[in-house]
Amino acid sequence: MSWTNLAWNGRILVVDDAMENIQILHHALRDEHEVLFALDGARALEMAQSQKPDLILLDAVMPGMDGYQVCAALRANPALQDIPVIFVTALTQPEDETRALEAGAVDFISKPFNVAVVRARVRSQLTIKRQADAMRELSRTDSLTGVANRRSFNHTLEAEWRRCARAGLPLSVIMIDIDHFKLYNDHYGHQAGDICLQQVGAAMSACAARPQDMLARYGGEEFVLLLPQEAAGGAAVVAQRVLDTIRRLKIPHAGSPTSAYVTASLGVHTMLPPFENSDSDALIRQADQQMYRAKQSGRDRVCVAELG
Numbered sequence: 001m002s003w004t005n006l007a008w009n010g011r012i013l014v015v016d017d018a019m020e021n022i023q024i025l026h027h028a029l030r031d032e033h034e035v036l037f038a039l040d041g042a043r044a045l046e047m048a049q050s051q052k053p054d055l056i057l058l059d060a061v062m063p064g065m066d067g068y069q070v071c072a073a074l075r076a077n078p079a080l081q082d083i084p085v086i087f088v089t090a091l092t093q094p095e096d097e098t099r100a101l102e103a104g105a106v107d108f109i110s111k112p113f114n115v116a117v118v119r120a121r122v123r124s125q126l127t128i129k130r131q132a133d134a135m136r137e138l139s140r141t142d143s144l145t146g147v148a149n150r151r152s153f154n155h156t157l158e159a160e161w162r163r164c165a166r167a168g169l170p171l172s173v174i175m176i177d178i179d180h181f182k183l184y185n186d187h188y189g190h191q192a193g194d195i196c197l198q199q200v201g202a203a204m205s206a207c208a209a210r211p212q213d214m215l216a217r218y219g220g221e222e223f224v225l226l227l228p229q230e231a232a233g234g235a236a237v238v239a240q241r242v243l244d245t246i247r248r249l250k251i252p253h254a255g256s257p258t259s260a261y262v263t264a265s266l267g268v269h270t271m272l273p274p275f276e277n278s279d280s281d282a283l284i285r286q287a288d289q290q291m292y293r294a295k296q297s298g299r300d301r302v303c304v305a306e307l308g
């Protein structure tokens, strides 16, 4: 999406218990956006979860769950907390406006609506939301390879560690280090080295494609794959797939003493629940040890920790 049309083509969820209000807002917004609607708070939360709207226009006063409660529930859910909410209400006192903003709303529109004001406020909040999304995406991404960066990996690792521990699921990590990469840079130059990292990163991205899998650049020529809910056998299969994928790229490496092409050494470790006697650092350390074992035993291979 270009920087100039950030204000259009949003997915807007309108929440109101009165159908006529939904119709007016639909009419006001439908030429510029996709408009979804919900007639009560519970349905609004379901739709927020399933439809991931860019913006919610929320009636403050509704039977059952009111707008303030809906807003609080959105803010408490990490998957939904970044969706901006504009309160739409016939309440006109400054306290009402304050309460809406304190509940987490980003703006406030009074009924009866002025259509031009509604459109302008929606455009302005949509632009802010998309700029914030772009910033969030940038802050999570490694600028050279386009895969997740280490900060984002650490954040996800902590979350998955807790989730797998709670659910009694295994958690696997694969450390991946390109072999003799210093010699690659020395032989072909740093720019070629960068291109090599991009090619390897792109090829590996396709190796673990479940929604919860995460590939990240861990350091210079070191990558890491996080495989939540994956037991040791499955993780070893994925690691072998990564190894083969890098081999198949057949990127010439004339400086390498061990292969004519770029290869990698991989270390796999799996934590089995319960996780009480360990932490996520230990998981990384163990996978790292296996990766060093792969280096020491000749490179271009996978080493998997023996589960004790």
Ligand SMILES: Nc1nc2c(ncn2[C@@H]2O[C@H](COP(=O)(O)OP(=O)(O)OP(=O)(O)O)[C@@H](O)[C@H]2O)c(=O)[nH]1
Residues within 6 Å of the ligand: 144, 177, 178, 179, 180, 181, 182, 183, 185, 189, 190, 191, 192, 193, 194, 197, 219, 220, 221, 295, 299
């Ligand atoms: N081109 C390029 N090189 C990088 C980047 N980040 C790290 N490196 C280089 O990667 C090399 C890593 O070298 P070492 O850690 O000695 O390991 P190695 O040469 O891969 O040898 P082994 O790991 O033992 O197989 C260093 O020369 C770094 O300068 C990068 O972003 N681009």
